[in-house]
Amino acid sequence: MESVMDQVMATVLDADVLPPRYLNEQLRELMARGESVVVQNPRSRHNLGVALPGPGQVTFKGSVGYYCGGLSNGGVVEITGNAGWGIGESMARGLIRVRGSVGQSVGASLRGGTIVVEGDAGPRAGVAQKGGVVVVGGSIGFLSGFMAQRGKLIALGDAADGVGDSLYEGNIFVAGRIHGLGIDAVIARPTAEEVDDIEAIVAEVGFPLKPREWKQVIAGRKLWYFDKREGQTWLKV
Amino acid sequence: MCGIGGIKLTEPGPIGEELVRMMTALRHRGTDSTGFALYGPWREDRLIARLRVAEREILDATLKAIEGELQKAGGRFLGPPTWDSAERAQDAFVRLEVTPNVDVERVTAAWIALGGVEVHSFGHSLEIIKDVGDALTVAERHGIRRFVGTHGLGHCRLATETDVDVAHGHPFWARPFPDVSIVHNGQITNYYKSRRLLEQSGYQFSSDNDSELISVLLADQMKHGKTFEEALRYSLTALDGVFTYLLSIPEGIGLAKDRLAIKPMISAETNRAVVMATEEQAIRQVLREEINTKSYGQGEVVIWARQDG
Numbered sequence: 001m002e003s004v005m006d007q008v009m010a011t012v013l014d015a016d017v018l019p020p021r022y023l024n025e026q027l028r029e030l031m032a033r034g035e036s037v038v039v040q041n042p043r044s045r046h047n048l049g050v051a052l053p054g055p056g057q058v059t060f061k062g063s064v065g066y067y068c069g070g071l072s073n074g075g076v077v078e079i080t081g082n083a084g085w086g087i088g089e090s091m092a093r094g095l096i097r098v099r100g101s102v103g104q105s106v107g108a109s110l111r112g113g114t115i116v117v118e119g120d121a122g123p124r125a126g127v128a129q130k131g132g133v134v135v136v137g138g139s140i141g142f143l144s145g146f147m148a149q150r151g152k153l154i155a156l157g158d159a160a161d162g163v164g165d166s167l168y169e170g171n172i173f174v175a176g177r178i179h180g181l182g183i184d185a186v187i188a189r190p191t192a193e194e195v196d197d198i199e200a201i202v203a204e205v206g207f208p209l210k211p212r213e214w215k216q217v218i219a220g221r222k223l224w225y226f227d228k229r230e231g232q233t234w235l236k237v
Numbered sequence: 238m239c240g241i242g243g244i245k246l247t248e249p250g251p252i253g254e255e256l257v258r259m260m261t262a263l264r265h266r267g268t269d270s271t272g273f274a275l276y277g278p279w280r281e282d283r284l285i286a287r288l289r290v291a292e293r294e295i296l297d298a299t300l301k302a303i304e305g306e307l308q309k310a311g312g313r314f315l316g317p318p319t320w321d322s323a324e325r326a327q328d329a330f331v332r333l334e335v336t337p338n339v340d341v342e343r344v345t346a347a348w349i350a351l352g353g354v355e356v357h358s359f360g361h362s363l364e365i366i367k368d369v370g371d372a373l374t375v376a377e378r379h380g381i382r383r384f385v386g387t388h389g390l391g392h393c394r395l396a397t398e399t400d401v402d403v404a405h406g407h408p409f410w411a412r413p414f415p416d417v418s419i420v421h422n423g424q425i426t427n428y429y430k431s432r433r434l435l436e437q438s439g440y441q442f443s444s445d446n447d448s449e450l451i452s453v454l455l456a457d458q459m460k461h462g463k464t465f466e467e468a469l470r471y472s473l474t475a476l477d478g479v480f481t482y483l484l485s486i487p488e489g490i491g492l493a494k495d496r497l498a499i500k501p502m503i504s505a506e507t508n509r510a511v512v513m514a515t516e517e518q519a520i521r522q523v524l525r526e527e528i529n530t531k532s533y534g535q536g537e538v539v540i541w542a543r544q545d546g
Contacts, residue, residue: 043525044517062527065518081527084517085501103517103532104501122532123498142498142535160534 009036010059015048016041024050031056031075044084049077054094066103069096072113085122088115091132097205104141107134110151116205123160126153129170135205143182145172145217154198156207164217168224172217173198183233184223190216238395240266241407241420241502242514243483243490244523245388245541249278250509253376253384256391259512259519260372266515267395270406271375272367274390274418274485279362283315284341284415286333287364289403291353293329296320299354300331306347312339323378328403330366330379337361342413346441355404356443360416362386362487367406390485392420399446411452412443414460416487421448422500422515423479431475451482459486469493469538481533483513489542498535505530511541 011030013023023039027049030037037058042048046065049058054074063081070089079087082100086108094113101119108124110132120138129148139157146162148170158176165182173194178187190198195214203209222233240263244255256273277285290299300318307313315334335344345356358365364384368375372393376382392407399405411417425431425447432442432450440453451472458468469484469491481500484491492502492513504513505520505528512520517530533539 043521046516046518063517063521063530065516082517082530100529101532103503123534 010038011035012038012040014040015043015045020045020047023048027058028053031058042079042081044082046084052077052094063100069094069115072096082119088113088134091115101138106136107132107153110134114205120157121155125155126151126170126172129153133201135202135207137207139176140174145170145185146182148172152198152201154202156202156212159217164219166223167217167219169219174215174217175212178215178217181217184220185217186220188216188218190214238266239407239422240264240393240515240519241422241481241483242391242512242519243389243420243485243541244510244512245490246386246510247508249385249387251382251384252276252386252389253381255510255512255523256389257372257376257381258522259514260391260393262519262522263393263515264371267393268371269396269401270367270369270394270403271372272365272392272394272406272408272420273375273381273384274358274363274365274408274410274420275381275384275386276360276362276388276416276485276487277364277384277386279487281361282337283334284337284339284359284361285364286335286359287357287366288331288333288348289355289357290320290329290331291327291355293327295353296329296331299351302351303331303333303348303354306351307335307339307344310339310344310347312336312344321379326378330368332364341415342441345413345443349443356410356412358410358418359413360410363410363416363418363485365408365410365418367392367408368403369401369406388485388490390418390420390483390490398424399444404444405446407446407448409444409446409449409452411456412441412449414453414456417452417456417459418485419448419452419455419482421451421480421482423481423495425450425476425480426478427476428478447478448482451476451480452484455484465491465542466538466540469540473536473538481515486542489540491542492533492537492539494533494535494537496536498533498537502533503530504533504539504541513541 032053044065052072052075057076059078065084069077072091072094077096079098084103089108097116104122105124112132117136121136123141125140125144127146129151131151135154140155142160143162149168159174161180162182164185242259321330428447455468
């Protein structure tokens with residue numbers, strides 16, 4: 001997968017020199033005008049590229065810290081290294097692509113848009129997701145999809161223990177092994193249409209198509225209504 | 238919050254400078270106090286003690302009393318005491334080199350009983366230096382940057398449960414075990430129960446901080462035959478609460494993380510060093526090149542230590 005930025009003339013901002021607040025202001029202005037920006041030396045700093053507008057695009061050359069791309073309302077974000085906690089948190093629109101791996105809570109409370117992680121995702125991927133799509137090329141960590149309400153969390157690799165704990169209507173699709181389900185999560189076999197839909201998303205974001213054994217994790221709905229006869233379910237934490 | 242970090246070098250090097258840079262990068266996680274556990278060259282023929290004397294005005298008299306208590310325990314100073322050069326400060330931070338033939342707990346208890354004395358560490362290699370303020374403030378007053386050694390820990394504190402003062406800052410020494418130290422991010426909820434059990438076995442605590450408990454609990458387990466790794470694993474069930482901590486011994490550093498894994502920990506390794514911290518940006522201050530990092534999950538135990546030790 002070639003960098004989207006490589007052929008484009010881009011404005012360069014240096015995160016070693018510009019404080020995050022000023023860098024973000026510049027970034028918003030440039031991206032709102034539809035420009036392409038390259039940020040050098042991010043060095044895993046937090047809050048870079050927060051609340052971005054479309055239609056521009058930005059490439060972070062290296063790794064970013066917490067909340068990159070969070071609260072965004074458009075734009076294309078590429079990170080050539082890793083990302084820390086809460087990448088794309090509460091994003092409404094836009095596309096984020098991480099070439100490396102991400103820390104905890106990728107796409108937390110995501111409302112719309114797409115987040116693509118080429119490596120692995122840490123714990124609580126897609127926690128409280130409310131829309132949009134998160135596609136992880138590797139594995140997703142402990143308690144992923146916790147309390148997700150809507151949207152799709154797709155893992156091409158394995159899911160660690162506790163996946164889909166206390167789910168609402170979020171949809172989790174796992175191609176690899178599921179190491180353990182969360183409370184009230186059940187495994188369903190996706191319909192042919194759902195599989196087509198997932199594979200179309202996976203192909204569109206650039207992962208190679210190959211035979212995959214999709215499992216879907218959905219809510220068992222036992223936690224949706226309180227029933228004192230099932231009190232034990234509530235105490236299994 | 239709180240930020241923790243550690244570094245272990247392949248060859249002895251400027252761990253002081255590197256830990257200061259790391260703790261500066263984690264400054265936003267807490268500036269109530271900052272501290273360092275530094276492991277210099279091993280000195281079989283002596284113990285280094287790090288103390289804080291609350292009243293600088295009576296430092297000479299206090300040092301005489303300290304020497305007196307040491308002599309009563311059969312020890313003596315190896316060379317004159319040294320202390321920080323902050324002339325206008327109220328307190329003084331003292332470094333002592335003493336003969337290793339003493340009962341460390343007896344001496345520690347006797348010094349504390351003098352009043353206005355805190356004992357921060359004892360070790361053939363370990364020196365704990367901690368003070369209120371951020372990393373730059375502490376580094377400047379205590380000359381942390383000049384320290385050369387094999388490995389060390391750092392901590393910047395956002396106080397949540399106990400006092401904002403030097404005694405409750407991290408790192409903690411596993412009193413009375415020389416050369417064992419800890420930095421911890423989290424809260425231990427079965428603190429009082431575990432502390433009472435350890436006190437019944439004769440241990441004394443120098444603070445009311447729950448993190449001190451972890452170091453003593455694990456050092457006690459190692460004293461009773463558990464390996465470093467077994468002791469760390471034991472903590473996963475013995476401790477209730479939230480924790481990601483780094484425990485250090487002369488051979489290296491160990492990490493343990495509780496089963497809900499909410500407090501982060503990242504590490505990266507090159508030929509020169511292995512570096513671990515709460516946030517990746519602290520690692521990037523030491524390993525500037527883009528290299529891959531590793532994060533740790535629920536119930537994980539990791540050891541970065543010499544195997545021969």
